Amino acid sequence: MQAPSVAIAHDYLTQRGGAERVVLAMARAFPGARIYTTLYDPDGTYPEFRDLDIVTSPLNRFSVLRRHHRLALPLLAPTSNRIEITEDVVVASSSGWAHGFRARGSKLVYCHSPARWLYLTDEYVGTGAGSRLKSAVVAGLKKPLSAWDLRAAKTADRYLANSTVVRSRIEHAYDISADVLPPPHGITSDGTREPVPGIAEWAPDGYHLVVSRLMPYKNVDKVIGAFATMPDERLAVIGAGPLREELLASAPANVRLLQHLTDDQMRWMYAGATALVAPSLEDFGLTPLEAGAFGKPVIALRGGGYLDTVAEGVTGLFFEKSVPDQIAAAVRAGGQRAWDEQQIHAHVATFAEPRFQALLRDAVATVLPPDMQQAFRNQWQDPAGSTPEETA
Structure with missing residues (x-):
C-alpha cells in the first residue's frame, strides 16, 4: 500500500514566535508536507518557510x-x-483557527x-491604549466565534x-481529553553567531534578556519597570x-528594544546573556x-507552561506575580546564585527535537484508518529502530 500523505496546517504565518518554530519542527518531521494557512508574510515570519510548499x-x-x-x-x-x-x-497546529x-x-x-481572545479575553486585550475598542470588538464576536470554535474542535x-496547563484549558473549553506533547526548543547553541549592533558594548558585563511578542498579556512593560529601579543592571528585549x-517611549537608558533578529544573532544574544526573564502566563x-x-538560567512567572519547562532551583527561579518589585527581587536573587550549566543542559535535553518527532509521528499513526497505519509507520520508522517510548 502507498504510504499515506501528510499535511500541516497553521493559523497564520505572519510572525516569529514559538508556534511558528513548532511548525518548522513539524515540517522537518514530515519532509515535503504541504502547509495550509490563512495568511503568509514571508518577511514577517522565519525565512525557512520560503523553501516550503505553502497554500x-x-x-x-x-x-x-x-x-x-x-x-x-x-x-x-x-x-x-x-x-x-x-x-x-x-497535523493542525492551532491557537484558534487551523x-x-x-x-x-x-x-x-x-x-x-x-483561542485566547475567547477564553482569556482580559489578558489578551490588556489595559493599554485601544483596549476598550478591542474589548468591544471581541465582545461582539464572542458568541458566534465560541460556537464556531466548539464545532471546529469536535x-x-x-x-x-x-x-499541562493547555491540556486543562482544552478539557474546560471543549470537554476533550488531550495528551501532552511538549514542543522542542527552537534555537540551539550550535551554529554561527553574529553580534548585534547596540548590544556588543554590553557583552563583557552581560545583560538580562526578554524574548517575547510585544502584546499586553506578555508583561514586558513590567520587566522594563523592574529594570528602571535597577540602573546598574541591563535589559535587552527582543520582539515585535x-x-x-x-x-520604547517608557524604556530607561539601561533597556534596549530589538526586533527581527536572525537566528545567528539570537544565538549571540542568548550566549551573552546573564539570564532570561520570562514574565507572561505562557x-x-x-x-x-x-x-x-x-546554559543560561531563567527568572520566570510561576504559572502556565513555565511549570513544565523550568526546574526551580536547577534551571531558574520563580516570582509569584508579574509586578516590577517581585521581578526585580527575583533578578537580584538569581544573580547571587551559582548556576550549574551541566544541569541546565541536561534538563533541556529532555525536550529535544528527535523525541518530539518520534512521538508526533506515533500520534499521527493512531488517527489513521487501520489499513494505513502500518504503511505510515514503515515510512517514518526511526532509522535507529527506536520507538517513541525509547526516545522519551
Whole structure:
C-alpha cells in the first residue's frame, strides 16, 4: 500500500514566535508536507518557510492583512471553513483557527492554546491604549466565534496539548481529553553567531534578556519597570508587536528594544546573556529551553507552561506575580546564585527535537484508518529502530 500523505496546517504565518518554530519542527518531521494557512508574510515570519510548499487562503491577497493579521479577526472563521485539505492526514497546529480547516482525511490537532481572545479575553486585550475598542470588538464576536470554535474542535480525531496547563484549558473549553506533547526548543547553541549592533558594548558585563511578542498579556512593560529601579543592571528585549512604540517611549537608558533578529544573532544574544526573564502566563514556555540550550538560567512567572519547562532551583527561579518589585527581587536573587550549566543542559535535553518527532509521528499513526497505519509507520520508522517510548 502507498504510504499515506501528510499535511500541516497553521493559523497564520505572519510572525516569529514559538508556534511558528513548532511548525518548522513539524515540517522537518514530515519532509515535503504541504502547509495550509490563512495568511503568509514571508518577511514577517522565519525565512525557512520560503523553501516550503505553502497554500494560503484568498485573504492572503490583501497585504494589509498579511502585515496586521488581527484585522482579519471577523473573517477568519468563514475563511477557515473554506480551506480544504485533501491529504490523508493533517497535523493542525492551532491557537484558534487551523483546527477548523476542513479535512478530507484524518485530523490531529496540536493545540498551543484554545483561542485566547475567547477564553482569556482580559489578558489578551490588556489595559493599554485601544483596549476598550478591542474589548468591544471581541465582545461582539464572542458568541458566534465560541460556537464556531466548539464545532471546529469536535472535527478532530485526536487532540495533543503542548503543556499541562493547555491540556486543562482544552478539557474546560471543549470537554476533550488531550495528551501532552511538549514542543522542542527552537534555537540551539550550535551554529554561527553574529553580534548585534547596540548590544556588543554590553557583552563583557552581560545583560538580562526578554524574548517575547510585544502584546499586553506578555508583561514586558513590567520587566522594563523592574529594570528602571535597577540602573546598574541591563535589559535587552527582543520582539515585535503593537506595544513597541509605547515601550520604547517608557524604556530607561539601561533597556534596549530589538526586533527581527536572525537566528545567528539570537544565538549571540542568548550566549551573552546573564539570564532570561520570562514574565507572561505562557501556554508552554519555550524561551527558557532556548536559554537553557546555552546554559543560561531563567527568572520566570510561576504559572502556565513555565511549570513544565523550568526546574526551580536547577534551571531558574520563580516570582509569584508579574509586578516590577517581585521581578526585580527575583533578578537580584538569581544573580547571587551559582548556576550549574551541566544541569541546565541536561534538563533541556529532555525536550529535544528527535523525541518530539518520534512521538508526533506515533500520534499521527493512531488517527489513521487501520489499513494505513502500518504503511505510515514503515515510512517514518526511526532509522535507529527506536520507538517513541525509547526516545522519551
